[in-house]
Amino acid sequence: MKKILAISSSGGHWTQMRRIAPSFSGNEVVYVSTLKGYAKEVSTYKYYQVKDASAWSKLNLIILFFQLVKILFKERPDVVISTGAAPGLFAIIISRFIGARTIWVDSIANYEQISLSGRLVKYFTHLHLTQWEHLTNQKTQFSGKVL
């Protein structure tokens, strides 16, 4: 059995994470997101709330980064998966120091181009997925949509 850390921002990122959750079956899952209330939606799993941060709030980004360092070194997951945005980018970068394998599923909202976090995370992640076939390249693959 693997230990999976599934991390996303709130709203659409979280909705998409819930839709890919059936692929975690048979493994231990720890969820991380930015709203306290999501704990109820995944009440049979361990849940961590972290700071909601984006490129618009630099201080929150720093707080978020250190929260994630603490969680990842404590949990030491085998696999880290994210549907975006900033929390997933940070978690995947930090995960390289604990040897986890990492997956990025770029949000289906990014039809014109891969998201900013998605473009940055590309250099750190093992599996880098877009949900739009026209955005694939050598590194970024398409394996279907969350819909």
Add this chain to the structure above:
Amino acid sequence: MGAFNKSEDTIFRKSSVIFVVTGTQEPFDRLLLILDKWVSNQDQYSIIAQTARSEMDFKHMTCFDYLEPDVFNKYFINADVIIGHAGMGTIIKGLENEKKLVVFPRLVKYNEHRNDHQYHTAKGFEKLGMLNVAYNENELLKYLDNLQSITEKERIDKKAEQKLLDALYIFINK
């Protein structure tokens, strides 16, 4: 829960309810102002809105800065019509629950988002026949004046397509 039950009685039984969804991150006053004005002379409809820290004072809608996810889901599922920004959470939840949904994309030119991905998302889903979109005030008012005729789109399952689930499952377990 007492408070919620009370508001449920008063809000859900007198008229049809429009639930307005603008996400949790940034306010969306352009949409809320149109709706507040429109609903001021409607007796058949009432509006509940999650307004994400808007600093405006809306006189004709029941507004919440933020709703806990379980309460939010209750309002969403019980509402007769959903009007929202074109966030993926709103769009997917609308499809999962087969709601009458109209989205109004946030635009960079009004400083409502960091880029115009909501506009492109809306266009994309509209092309697939999965979404009703109002791109400006006039189009939104047209939908509002014909709420009965808004169509629900086909319900989707609550999980990703099998091809994606399989790819992830294989990578996770290898």
